[in-house]
Amino acid sequence: MSNRDGSAVGSSAALLLVRVAVAAAFGFSAWQKLKPGIPPVTGPQTFALSVKSYQILPEALVSPAAFTIAWVEAICALLILTGLWTRAAATTLGLAVVAFTLGVISVIMRGIDITCGCFGKFKFICTGPVSWCKVGENSIFLATILVLVMFGAGRWALDARSAAAPPKPA
Amino acid sequence: MLKTTLLRVAIIVACAAGLGLADQWRRPVKLALDPNTPVVPVAPPSTTPSNSQNTSGSNTSATGNPATTSNQNSTPPANSANPETPPKPQGPNVTLAQAYDFWNQGVTFLDARTKAEYLTGHIRGAKLLDPNEFTSDESRAIIATLHPSLPLVIYCGGGDCHASENLAIFLQQAGYQQLHILHEGYPAWKNAGYDITAGEQP
Numbered sequence: 001m002s003n004r005d006g007s008a009v010g011s012s013a014a015l016l017l018v019r020v021a022v023a024a025a026f027g028f029s030a031w032q033k034l035k036p037g038i039p040p041v042t043g044p045q046t047f048a049l050s051v052k053s054y055q056i057l058p059e060a061l062v063s064p065a066a067f068t069i070a071w072v073e074a075i076c077a078l079l080i081l082t083g084l085w086t087r088a089a090a091t092t093l094g095l096a097v098v099a100f101t102l103g104v105i106s107v108i109m110r111g112i113d114i115t116c117g118c119f120g121k122f123k124f125i126c127t128g129p130v131s132w133c134k135v136g137e138n139s140i141f142l143a144t145i146l147v148l149v150m151f152g153a154g155r156w157a158l159d160a161r162s163a164a165a166p167p168k169p170a
Numbered sequence: 171m172l173k174t175t176l177l178r179v180a181i182i183v184a185c186a187a188g189l190g191l192a193d194q195w196r197r198p199v200k201l202a203l204d205p206n207t208p209v210v211p212v213a214p215p216s217t218t219p220s221n222s223q224n225t226s227g228s229n230t231s232a233t234g235n236p237a238t239t240s241n242q243n244s245t246p247p248a249n250s251a252n253p254e255t256p257p258k259p260q261g262p263n264v265t266l267a268q269a270y271d272f273w274n275q276g277v278t279f280l281d282a283r284t285k286a287e288y289l290t291g292h293i294r295g296a297k298l299l300d301p302n303e304f305t306s307d308e309s310r311a312i313i314a315t316l317h318p319s320l321p322l323v324i325y326c327g328g329g330d331c332h333a334s335e336n337l338a339i340f341l342q343q344a345g346y347q348q349l350h351i352l353h354e355g356y357p358a359w360k361n362a363g364y365d366i367t368a369g370e371q372p
Contacts, residue, residue, distance in 0.1 A: 038305040039199060040343030046302075048201045049339065053332040063201045067190030068183075075186050087171075088178030095179070112330040115302065128284075 008155065015154030018147050019080050025124075025141070026093060027077035032120030033070035043120065044070070050117025054103050055110075072096055080148065083157020090148035097145065101138040104130055205262045205338040205349060262338060262351050264323065266362060269352040272323050273364070278316060282326040282333035283356070293325065293356065294365040295372050301337040313344070321348035328355025 035043040048066040079089035126133035153159045279296035281288050288298040297312050326333035338349045
């Protein structure tokens with residue numbers, strides 16, 4: 001194995017690790033938002049209340065937005081895990097995280113006392129009400145996602161297979 | 171490549187929006203976002219409320235004030251608990267004075283804040299019921315002590331906290347009918363010099 005091959009394997013392994021981590025985080029997040037739960041505390045109900053508490057969207061848009069956000073996360077997690085349309089999926093998640101962070105900053109600036117609802121009742125780094133800690137946590141997610149936007153999925157991905165496929169005969 | 175990526179982003183978002191709308195449509199219970207919104211009641215997480223909120227002589231609120239009625243039926247307790255001075259809240263929200271009247275009548279108070287906040291200090295007699303832990307065993311045990319037709323006063327940290335509204339929505343969906351929210355919350359109660367306590371005991 002040449003140095004170039006070894007380096008490519010190393011970077012692909014690193015990218016695979018990043019993909020699995022991002023897919024796991026956002027897949028888990030999507031599941032928390034969509035799970036049936038024990039009525040009345042279903043995933044969508046809890047997340048919709050969380051979206052509403054940010055006081056950014058009009059009430060008519062809260063439920064559609066809650067479902068759309070959850071499904072964006074689910075689809076992107078699946079695409080990133082399989083390595084299909086990786087850059088596009090990562091870009092979508094990146095834009096979503098930027099939007100979430102702007103929402104968090106808006107809540108902090110307005111002095112609204114809410115919890116995030118990002119991962120259901122589970123917390124990764126920050127606990128308690130939404131604070132600047134959440135902005136830091138989101139920055140870590142964003143930095144990880146940007147790795148995929150910049151470098152793609154690596155060689156162990158469906159993107160690499162489709163790129164390597166021979167052109168169809170005319 | 172940028173054009174392709176942006177096109178794919180648009181496709182992903184469109185698919186998610188479509189799936190989201192379809193998912194929203196197929197769910198049997200529609201989402202409730204406001205305690206005033208009529209909702210389709212679903213089965214409460216606990217099987218049988220034990221009526222212990224206001225029953226059979228054992229009902230003294232933790233205030234030490236005995237409830238003045240012991241009815242187990244569906245008589246509107248907000249009015250029957252003390253016919254002489256019935257609080258008349260407008261909608262689900264109650265003022266501090268109305269909440270204090272309820273408290274004096276032995277109406278159950280629910281603290282929708284986190285356990286840490288509850289332990290630091292809460293309205294004397296209030297039971298901890300964090301909406302984020304609504305389906306936990308601890309919460310189920312508390313819910314089992316609440317009768318669906320008796321009034322409940324819910325509060326959280328005041329200001330823009332939404333925990334009390336969220337808890338009200340969950341309880342409303344679980345069949346609880348007389349829910350009152352003290353929007354001014356614990357800080358207003360404390361500042362008014364009303365009875366508070368700390369620790370795990372209500």
